[in-house]
Amino acid sequence: MPKQKETAPSQVVAFNARIEGINYDILEELTGYAVRRAQLSIYADFTASLGVYDITPQRFSSLVIVCNNPGISQTRLAEVMGIARSNVVAIIDNFEQAGLLERQGSGDRRSYMLHLTKEGQRQLEKYKQAVKEHDDRVSQHLTMKERQQLRALLGKLCMEPK
Amino acid sequence: MPKQKETAPSQVVAFNARIEGINYDILEELTGYAVRRAQLSIYADFTASLGVYDITPQRFSSLVIVCNNPGISQTRLAEVMGIARSNVVAIIDNFEQAGLLERQGSGDRRSYMLHLTKEGQRQLEKYKQAVKEHDDRVSQHLTMKERQQLRALLGKLCMEPK
DNA sequence: TATTGTTATACTCTATAACTATA
DNA sequence: TATAGTTATAGAGTATAACAATA
Numbered sequence: 001m002p003k004q005k006e007t008a009p010s011q012v013v014a015f016n017a018r019i020e021g022i023n024y025d026i027l028e029e030l031t032g033y034a035v036r037r038a039q040l041s042i043y044a045d046f047t048a049s050l051g052v053y054d055i056t057p058q059r060f061s062s063l064v065i066v067c068n069n070p071g072i073s074q075t076r077l078a079e080v081m082g083i084a085r086s087n088v089v090a091i092i093d094n095f096e097q098a099g100l101l102e103r104q105g106s107g108d109r110r111s112y113m114l115h116l117t118k119e120g121q122r123q124l125e126k127y128k129q130a131v132k133e134h135d136d137r138v139s140q141h142l143t144m145k146e147r148q149q150l151r152a153l154l155g156k157l158c159m160e161p162k
Numbered sequence: 163m164p165k166q167k168e169t170a171p172s173q174v175v176a177f178n179a180r181i182e183g184i185n186y187d188i189l190e191e192l193t194g195y196a197v198r199r200a201q202l203s204i205y206a207d208f209t210a211s212l213g214v215y216d217i218t219p220q221r222f223s224s225l226v227i228v229c230n231n232p233g234i235s236q237t238r239l240a241e242v243m244g245i246a247r248s249n250v251v252a253i254i255d256n257f258e259q260a261g262l263l264e265r266q267g268s269g270d271r272r273s274y275m276l277h278l279t280k281e282g283q284r285q286l287e288k289y290k291q292a293v294k295e296h297d298d299r300v301s302q303h304l305t306m307k308e309r310q311q312l313r314a315l316l317g318k319l320c321m322e323p324k
Numbered sequence: 325t326a327t328t329g330t331t332a333t334a335c336t337c338t339a340t341a342a343c344t345a346t347a
Numbered sequence: 348t349a350t351a352g353t354t355a356t357a358g359a360g361t362a363t364a365a366c367a368a369t370a
Contacts, residue, residue, distance in 0.1 A: 019242050023230040026290055027223060031301045032204045034313045036219055039201040040244055040338095041320035042194045057198055058360075061189060068185040075328060080181050082202055084362060089330060110328040110369050128188055139193045141318045151196040153312040156303045158203035202361095220337075237351060246339060251353060272346050272351040 031157065042138050049134040054098075055127055058083075062091050063116070063124050066101060071113040073106070095120065193319065204300050211296040216260075217289055220245075224253050225278070225286050228263060233275040235268070257282065 018024070027033045046057055055063075058081070065080055066072060074092060078085045092114065095101035100120030103112035116124065139147050180186070189195045208219055217225075220243070227242055228234060236254060240247040254276065257263035262282030265274040278286065301309050 022227065022242055025226050025230040026294070027226055030293065030297045031304075031309055031312060032208060032219065032293075032297050033223065034316045035197060035201050035204055037244075038316040038319045039197050042197055045320060046194060056359075057194065061195065064187050064189055065184070068187040073328075074330095080184055082199075083360080085328075086330070086332095086363085087361070108328080108370070112329080131192070131194075132188070135192045135194050138320050141321050142193075142315065146315060146318075147193055150193060150312070150315040153304065153308060153315070154196045154200040156308075157200050158207060158300050159303050218336075235351075236353095245337080247351075248340085248353070248355095249338070270347070270351080274352080 035154075035157075045138050046131075046134055049137075050127070050130050053123075053127060053130065059091060059094075060127055060131060062088075063095070063100070063120065063127065066114045067116050067121060067124055070115040071104075071106075073111045073113065075111070077114065100124075197316075197319075207300050208293075208296055211299075212289070212292050215285075215289060215292065221253060221256075222289055222293060224250075225257070225262070225282070225289065228276045229278045229283060229286055232277040233266075233268075235273045235275065237273070239276065262286075 043057065050056075050060075061081060062077065065077060072080075074088045075085050078088045081088075092101065092103065096103060099117055100123055101114060101116055104115060106113045142150065205219065212218075212222075223243060224239065227239060234242075236250045237247050240250045243250075254263065254265065258265060261279060262285055263276060263278055266277060268275045304312065
């Protein structure tokens with residue numbers, strides 16, 4: 001995890017889970033706080049690792065979903081990503097302008113079928129490699145079993161009571 | 163978890179971990195994706211639960227830290243929260259205007275000592291109660307042991323190699 | 325009437341840079 | 348010179364509302 005600029009320190013301090021001498025009170029016991037803290041750290045490492053490419057976690061997920069579900073519509077993609085339809089437009093515009101993705105006409109003339117171009121598929125493979133390395137670094141202190149366990153526990157959060 | 167408006171559906175669909183018929187490919191295996199997904203769900207439940215109060219996860223954390231570490235400076239608070247100093251200003255302004263928090267002069271005339279007012283402490287107790295309920299609901303499918311385990315695993319993420 | 329993509333708009337959270345008062 | 352708080356600004360990421368074209 002190379003620090004890029006040793007000489008020009010930013011005003012922002014790396015997020016530390018616990019700072020000595022600070023009383024965190026109830027925050028120590030909240031699942032939500034632990035998840036949020038972890039997410040911030042992971043996000044920071046992601047952007048630091050993939051800054052060379054013009055990609056973010058959200059944009060990466062979009063590419064993966066479109067690649068593996070070719071023909072998906074924008075509304076469906078929004079649903080999968082859990083965001084508003086309106087926000088998908090700019091994401092897709094961007095990829096289309098970069099030549100990574102195409103809007104293809106569908107039977108229904110209101111909607112498009114999205115799919116990656118050859119170039120998009122090629123780029124995505126590079127991104128995936130970098131993301132894997134990032135995810136491995138971030139999870140390096142967990143065994144494979146623990147990572148699986150972590151994903152399983154996270155998956156049980158926010159489920160409906162039923 | 164009461165749905166507030168049954169009649170006026172929003173354009174946004176609740177975030178679901180897995181949607182049937184969608185191939186998530188590598189996303190299934192990424193720690194970062196699982197954490198991000200969980201965080202989105204938790205954040206949504208937080209704002210739905212505490213919407214009545216003018217509070218967010220970030221603002222709540224600030225109050226807890228100041229309450230339990232009276233006299234803390236803005237820069238130190240920024241450090242603890244892992245955000246830029248400049249972003250603390252608006253947060254504190256807001257609480258001060260609402261009468262929940264005060265900037266007190268310190269020996270060093272460049273900095274303030276922050277502390278909650280009586281009203282701030284009273285309000286925070288209400289927030290804490292609501293946050294506990296929210297966190298319990300979100301974690302309801304995990305046993306106490308599993309919650310502890312989850313927090314421990316999350317705490318191991320993003321640690322330096324050493 | 326309902327749905328898809330779109331535009332406009334706004335708010336939160338994050339960041340950097342540069343200023344000022346002070347140390 | 349360095350630090351604390353501040354202002355200005357920008358860019359993600361989210362949201363809602365309303366519109367045109369189409370079903």
